[in-house]
Each structure stands twice: as C-alpha cells, then as structure tokens.
Amino acid sequence: MSDSRRTLKSRESPTVMQPNSSEVGAHQAGNGLSLTIQPELLTRTPAGATGDSVIPETSDEVRVPILSSEPSGGGGGASSRRSRASSRTSSHSHSHGGGHQHSHSEPSETDPADADLESGEPSTSFSELRYLFRWVQKSLPFIIILGAKLVIQHALGLVVGVGLFTTFLYANKNIQTQVFLQDRRSKIECVWLLLFLASSTLLLYYTFLTESLYYCLIFLSPAVEPLGFWEVLWAVGVTNFMLKFFFMGFKCLILLLPSNLVTFRAQGRWYMLIEEVGQVYQSVAPIPLWFRYLITYQEVDGNTGLTLGVLLALVYFILKLLGLYGQWGSFQKTVRLFLSGEHTGAAATRSQCSEAGDICPICQAEYRNPRALLCQHIFCDECIALWFNREKTCPLCRTAITDKVHKWRDGATTPYLQIY
Ligand SMILES: [Zn+2]
Ligand SMILES: [Zn+2]
Known part of the structure; x- marks a missing residue:
C-alpha cells in the first residue's frame, strides 16, 4: 500500500511542480517541502491502511494548494517552510479526527508558548517562597x-x-x-x-x-x-x-x-x-x-567599625527622640487632666434632682454634687467619674458620652515590655 502511494506521489509531483520551475529558488523550496512532507505521509500511511480508502485522496488534495501557493509566498526560507509544515500538520489533524499521532503533536507545539505567556511575576515569587519553605522544612531539626x-x-x-x-x-x-x-x-x-x-x-x-x-x-x-x-x-x-x-x-x-x-x-x-x-x-x-x-x-x-557604630547609635538616638516627642504630647495632656480634674456633664439643678427622685442610681444614696449627662440622667460627680474610668456610655440608657475611656485610671500597668 505504501509503495503504491509513493509511486502515485512521484508520478503526480512533476506535473504539479511544473509551473514553479520558472523560479529556481521556489523550485528548490518546493523540493525541500516535498522531502519534509514525505516522512509525515509515511507515518500516516498505517492509519490510512486500516481506515477508509478515501483519506489518501483528501491528503493529496490538501498538498496541491500548498504547493501552488509557493510562488505567491515568495522565497522559501526555513521559517516559512516550517510554518507551512505546521499548517500542513494542522490540516492533517483536521482531516483525520481519529489520527492519534497528529492530534497529539498539536498540543505539544502550543504548550511551550502558553507557558511562556503565563509565566509572570507571581508564579516565580511563589516558587521562591516554596523553595524557602522547603529549606526551612529540611533544616528544622538543626534549628531546633x-x-x-x-x-x-x-x-x-x-x-x-x-x-x-x-x-x-x-x-x-x-x-x-x-x-x-x-x-x-x-x-x-x-x-x-x-x-x-x-x-x-x-x-x-x-x-x-x-x-x-x-x-x-x-x-x-x-x-x-x-x-x-x-x-x-x-x-x-x-x-x-x-x-x-x-x-x-x-x-x-x-x-x-x-x-x-x-x-x-x-x-x-x-x-x-x-x-x-x-x-x-x-x-x-x-x-x-x-x-x-x-x-x-x-x-x-x-575606623570603619567606629564610624558605623556612631552612625547606628545616632540613628537609634534620633528614632528614640522621635518616639519620646510623641510620648511628651500625651504626657502633657495627662498632666493637664490631672491638674484640672475635668468633670463629666453639667451641674444638675435642684429641680432636676427632685424630678429624678433625689437618689443616685449608682450609689443608691442622696446626690452629692449631682451632674446631668447629655441624656439628662443624673449621677453623683464621684460616682459617674469612676464609672467613666472604665466605660464610655451612660449606665442607664447606654448613650455614648465620651469617645474614649480615660486610660490607666483603673490602676492598670502596661504589660508592654520596653526592650529598646
Ligand atoms: Zn452616687
Ligand atoms: Zn442616660
């Protein structure tokens, strides 16, 4: 079967390539093309032998338009030949949907290009991270x-x-x-x-x-x-x-x-x-x-050690001064609060107190220096001041009175370990 096909091809090819003989380069390219195609035909023939007899005829039909397109395409360079060959393989795979060898070759051709397009920054950084993780995993016993x-x-x-x-x-x-x-x-x-x-x-x-x-x-x-x-x-x-x-x-x-x-x-x-x-x-x-x-x-x-040491010490000192400057502001505010002893709300009148029943809801006793909050609830000055050492809202109706709790009035000490 393969021998008969080869003879058929050799008989046909001169008649097809005759119009191209006017251009020498194109003629040579045509020969080259026929040489490159031949192995493909050979590999394809076993599939054709088992399959239908119509398939070889269609393959010949495909080959003819490619050869005739040679003069219009210009000089047959290596790259153009390759592209033509690839276009031919694609046309083959289209004609034989069931041909395993060709359908497999197509994805392998496109795969590297896709990988090049997709390989960007994130994938490389991810692989570096994975590498680092693997290194840590490997050297974990020694770290321990x-x-x-x-x-x-x-x-x-x-x-x-x-x-x-x-x-x-x-x-x-x-x-x-x-x-x-x-x-x-x-x-x-x-x-x-x-x-x-x-x-x-x-x-x-x-x-x-x-x-x-x-x-x-x-x-x-x-x-x-x-x-x-x-x-x-x-x-x-x-x-x-x-x-x-x-x-x-x-x-x-x-x-x-x-x-x-x-x-x-x-x-x-x-x-x-x-x-x-x-x-x-x-x-x-x-x-x-x-x-x-x-x-x-x-x-x-x-000398370099001394210079670097002085430089580092200076940077440390500047950073420390900046931190202390921020702390100084809060310290001043605290001292002002300590000296002024601000009050919460406004002083309540006698009529307001009698309306509220003359009993402080917190200490359950008569009002001492009554203060009325924004929500018109009245408490002793002392009672409500102690309440706001911990809370932000009115103890009765939960209306927000202050935006922040006065820090450190509950006797707490910061657990922050100042090591630098
Ligand atoms: Zn009270
Ligand atoms: Zn209230």
Missing part, C-alpha cells in the same frame, strides 16, 4: 538543636524572665481588683502586694549583686563585661520589670491612703499620672545601654 542550645545557655535568664512576668501579671491584676473594690478594698491585701513587689525587687538585685543591675535605674552602666547583645537585652529587660514594680508599689501606697483624705476619683487621677511617668521613664531607661552597645567596636574593625 540550635534553639535548645540557646535555651540551655540562657536557662537562668529565661527562668528569671518568666518569674518576673508572672509576678507582674499577679500584682497588676490584684492592684486593679483593689482599685475596683473602692470602699471594700482590703488594706492587708494592699500591704501584701507592696511587700511582695519590694521583696521580689530586692531578691533579684541581691541574686545578681555582682552585675550591679540597679545602676541601670539611674542611667548608669551595669558591671557586666563585655557588654554583648544578650547582656544588654538581659539588663534592659530586668530594668524594665523593676521599673514596673517600682511604679506599681507607688500605686499600692495610693491604695493605702484613706478615702476621706484623697477621694477615689482623685486616686484615679494619681494612678493615671504615675503610669504616665512610669512609661516615660521605662522608654528612657534603655537608651544609655543600647547607645553604649551600638557605639562599642572591636579593635580589628578599626
């Missing part, structure tokens, strides 16, 4: 080993840190509870908290007496040599907790004051002021330590 070594090396520091944090949480929660209880607060509990904080501070400084960490409280360097990264972190962390304890002790002292000397409302203002001063102090305290750490350099680093 190094982490364990680090924990063992700094076991004492970590234990002390956890202990300090637990102490802080316990004292902070209890001080807030005592402030909330007001009249029902227990003086014994307050004394216990004060002693607890004082003994914790003394115990820590006594344990690390040789390091003289208390120098950090007054902006001096501790007796730790050499002052490496972990040493600075340790000193700064301990100092931060000690300052928190110190200002919490102050709050305990306020708690111990009799309420007829300082009203609960004024006590709230004191807590606020103490906390604000404490936060400013906490953010200033680590400056000398980090400054010294950044500016120190090894002898081997030479």
Whole structure:
C-alpha cells in the first residue's frame, strides 16, 4: 500500500511542480517541502491502511494548494517552510479526527508558548517562597538543636524572665481588683502586694549583686563585661520589670491612703499620672545601654567599625527622640487632666434632682454634687467619674458620652515590655 502511494506521489509531483520551475529558488523550496512532507505521509500511511480508502485522496488534495501557493509566498526560507509544515500538520489533524499521532503533536507545539505567556511575576515569587519553605522544612531539626542550645545557655535568664512576668501579671491584676473594690478594698491585701513587689525587687538585685543591675535605674552602666547583645537585652529587660514594680508599689501606697483624705476619683487621677511617668521613664531607661552597645567596636574593625557604630547609635538616638516627642504630647495632656480634674456633664439643678427622685442610681444614696449627662440622667460627680474610668456610655440608657475611656485610671500597668 505504501509503495503504491509513493509511486502515485512521484508520478503526480512533476506535473504539479511544473509551473514553479520558472523560479529556481521556489523550485528548490518546493523540493525541500516535498522531502519534509514525505516522512509525515509515511507515518500516516498505517492509519490510512486500516481506515477508509478515501483519506489518501483528501491528503493529496490538501498538498496541491500548498504547493501552488509557493510562488505567491515568495522565497522559501526555513521559517516559512516550517510554518507551512505546521499548517500542513494542522490540516492533517483536521482531516483525520481519529489520527492519534497528529492530534497529539498539536498540543505539544502550543504548550511551550502558553507557558511562556503565563509565566509572570507571581508564579516565580511563589516558587521562591516554596523553595524557602522547603529549606526551612529540611533544616528544622538543626534549628531546633540550635534553639535548645540557646535555651540551655540562657536557662537562668529565661527562668528569671518568666518569674518576673508572672509576678507582674499577679500584682497588676490584684492592684486593679483593689482599685475596683473602692470602699471594700482590703488594706492587708494592699500591704501584701507592696511587700511582695519590694521583696521580689530586692531578691533579684541581691541574686545578681555582682552585675550591679540597679545602676541601670539611674542611667548608669551595669558591671557586666563585655557588654554583648544578650547582656544588654538581659539588663534592659530586668530594668524594665523593676521599673514596673517600682511604679506599681507607688500605686499600692495610693491604695493605702484613706478615702476621706484623697477621694477615689482623685486616686484615679494619681494612678493615671504615675503610669504616665512610669512609661516615660521605662522608654528612657534603655537608651544609655543600647547607645553604649551600638557605639562599642572591636579593635580589628578599626575606623570603619567606629564610624558605623556612631552612625547606628545616632540613628537609634534620633528614632528614640522621635518616639519620646510623641510620648511628651500625651504626657502633657495627662498632666493637664490631672491638674484640672475635668468633670463629666453639667451641674444638675435642684429641680432636676427632685424630678429624678433625689437618689443616685449608682450609689443608691442622696446626690452629692449631682451632674446631668447629655441624656439628662443624673449621677453623683464621684460616682459617674469612676464609672467613666472604665466605660464610655451612660449606665442607664447606654448613650455614648465620651469617645474614649480615660486610660490607666483603673490602676492598670502596661504589660508592654520596653526592650529598646
Ligand atoms: Zn452616687
Ligand atoms: Zn442616660
């Protein structure tokens, strides 16, 4: 069958290509084309042998228009030949829907082009991320080993840190509870908290007496040599907790004051002021330590080490100053609030009070310095001021009165660990 087809083709091709013989280049191209086509025909013939006898005839019909289009197409370059060949394969696949070899070759030709179009930024970054993830996954055991070594090396520091944090949480929660209880607060509990904080501070400084960490409280360097990264972190962390304890002790002292000397409302203002001063102090305290750490350099680093150190220290100092400038604004506002002791709502008249029944809904007693809120509900000045230490709305009708709760008046201390 294949032999008969080849003879048929050789008999036909001269008659078809005769018009092209006027142009030499086109003639050669035509020959080249017939050569490239022949393997395709050969591969196709087994399918044709099993299939219908009509198929070879249609394939010949397809071949004729392509060859006749040669003169109009111009010089037969390699690229044009390839495009023609591809167009021919596509025409083949159209004529034989069932031809497996051709229908498979077509997607393989288009696939790389599609991949080039689709491969953009997101896919590459995703693959990089996946690569990083695989690296982490692979080296996880070694990271764990190094982490364990680090924990063992700094076991004492970590234990002390956890202990300090637990102490802080316990004292902070209890001080807030005592402030909330007001009249029902227990003086014994307050004394216990004060002693607890004082003994914790003394115990820590006594344990690390040789390091003289208390120098950090007054902006001096501790007796730790050499002052490496972990040493600075340790000193700064301990100092931060000690300052928190110190200002919490102050709050305990306020708690111990009799309420007829300082009203609960004024006590709230004191807590606020103490906390604000404490936060400013906490953010200033680590400056000398980090400054010294950044500016120190090894002898081997030479002048570049010194220059870089000074540069880094300056950048740190500027950032710190910017932060302190922001804090200064809030500090001024707090001091103004502390001195003025602003009131909520307007003073209520006697008739307003009698209309409301002459009984304060909060303390269930006669009004003392009655104040009328925007919603016309009337409370004692003291009662409503204490209410707004925690809430933003009227206790009766839930009308929004203030846009923000006055911070730190409930005796709370910030849990934020200032380590830089
Ligand atoms: Zn009241
Ligand atoms: Zn109301």
